[in-house]
Amino acid sequence: MVAQKGRDLLLKVDNGASFTTVAGLRSKRLSFNAQLVDVTDGDSAGRWRELLGGAGVQRAAVSGTGIFKDQTSDTLVRSLFFAGTIVDWQLVIPNFGTVSGPFQIAALEYSGAHDGEVVFEIALESAGQLVFEAL
Known part of the structure; x- marks a missing residue:
């Protein structure tokens, strides 16, 4: 697999009719974790x-x-956060696949410097089984 452009990693949210790309994201991160069960x-x-x-x-x-x-x-995004709604989200990983399933917005932050633009940060946590589909 050759290197991919970071801007092609897309975060999309189900708007009720289709998936809409969350616009303006400059950086995105997906992490998977598993709780370990120690039987030592x-x-x-x-x-x-x-x-x-x-x-x-x-x-x-x-x-x-x-x-x-x-x-x-x-x-x-703002309305989903304030309502605490769980909806399907999709992360498109270029030349690899898509990960989709239910997520809830765990954090939504806004900030801005006096000489810069207003930025936002979003954090989602899975709320059910996720599906991976290879491209």
């Missing part, structure tokens, strides 16, 4: 930790930082 006991070989495969909770987190570019997507 006195009989564990060589006192090495033992884990129980497939038993922990899996989760995904998405974050991004950007500027306001599109009133429609800005309004949708």
